[in-house]
Amino acid sequence: MSVALFTLGGTISMAGNHRLTGDDLTAAVPGLAEVGHAVEIQDVEKVPSANLTASTMLDVVDAASKAVADGASGVVVTQGTDNLEETAFLVDQVWPHPQPFVLTGAMRNPTLAGPDGPANLLAAVRVAGAPAARDLGALVVFKEEIHAARWVCKTHSTSTATFVSPNAGPIGHVVEDRVRILTRPLRLDGVHGRAEPAELDATRVALYTVTMDDDGLLLQGLADTHQGLVVAGFGVGHVPSALAPVLGELAAVMPVVLTSRTGGGSVLRNTYKSVGSESDLLQRGLVDGGFLDPYKARILLRLLLATDDDLEAAFAQYR
Missing domain, CATH: 3.40.50.40 (Rossmann fold)
Known part of the structure; x- marks a missing residue:
């Protein structure tokens, strides 16, 4: 069993003038090797999330679909948080698979005290590989909370607790090594046509x-x-x-x-x-x-x- 990891830059990968690769990111996560899922890494591009485009995200969805077809049990994307609520919702509209598509990032870069990236990435990999997270579409995982893409919002410019779902709350949590889904919202119809x-x-x-x-x-x-x-x-x-x-x-x-x-x-x-x-x-x-x-x-x-x-x-x- 494997989880496909796609890296898109952002705060989680910022180390001064150096941009961390997917190998760098995973090497900094304690306990990742014990999760039980091999992480297959694809470094896509390293850009601030403000420069991400819808076309780029659709390309990632295509690559993620191929990974799922090749046997991946789920997908994780790391990116900047500036527009993560938008990219997650876009993915949710076009992701056709039952396998989880999880987006995460960080508010504190690896050069700061208490960077949140490693913990967020570990939780995201757990969710992407969890059978309980199937058929929920795109998810945002931050601070061990699991949010549905259609509800999640970034609500604070600097807090590590920035992502919340005002109308519904998180749909689940990662507790120790367990992915616990507390409510399963009905998966809505996405966009049926393909956006070229x-x-x-x-x-x-x-x-x-x-x-x-x-x-x-x-x-x-x-x-x-x-x-x-x-x-x-x-x-x-x-x-x-x-x-x-x-x-x-x-x-x-x-x-x-x-x-x-x-x-x-x-x-x-x-x-x-x-x-x-x-x-x-x-x-x-x-x-x-x-x-x-x-x-x-x-x-x-x-x-x-x-x-x-x-x-x-x-x-x-x-x-």
Whole structure:
């Protein structure tokens, strides 16, 4: 039995001016040899996570699928944490296998006191090789907590406890040498079509965060440059009344998804009735993003547009 490890750089591999390889990373993990799974290493590229692209992650998914076809019991990816919540959700949409696909990283690099990378990597390998973690899609493992990709968020710029799932909590824990899954969320349908790199690169989806006194001036000309828009509204999905007709006009020519900028909870549908309320915006043609945060909604909308998949059915799963 083996676990396929793909390394993508990030804080976990930063050692001054030197970037650690997968061999370096695994050599620094006490107890890894006793896990019972050989770790097959593939160093992909060493870049800050801010430079990772959707196309790169889809290439990793393809390589991971080949590893699974060759007998790997699960997959681990190490990367920077800046956009790990987004890459995990992207993977979750396209990963077709029952084998776990686990993403992890570190908040403290190996030159600092108390680096968290070794412990995170050890826990991630345990989860990737655990039968109990099968059929859960993409997972994020940090501080011995196991998070479902569709709920996990990075919530602190420096804390090692940065990854949490505000709407659900972790779905499991690694306790001593045991992977303990406490709840098994229903695995949702992913994106059915294959997002080809050229199509994905040509698909532009904007993310617009609503602010006080917002009149939508920054949205002028958006329909000429983008194919979709995600709106991060106030609270349960509200915008200033002056912005409502602007968004309605855009919704007439492109998909516009309504989400909340709060970081937790769902947008509503029928509670408030004023101009700029959630019910008003949905009547103007905006798509209900449900419990999806703005970042994940943007990932999903971009994939759907690139594959011409069923947009309404895909977002309905998150309501």
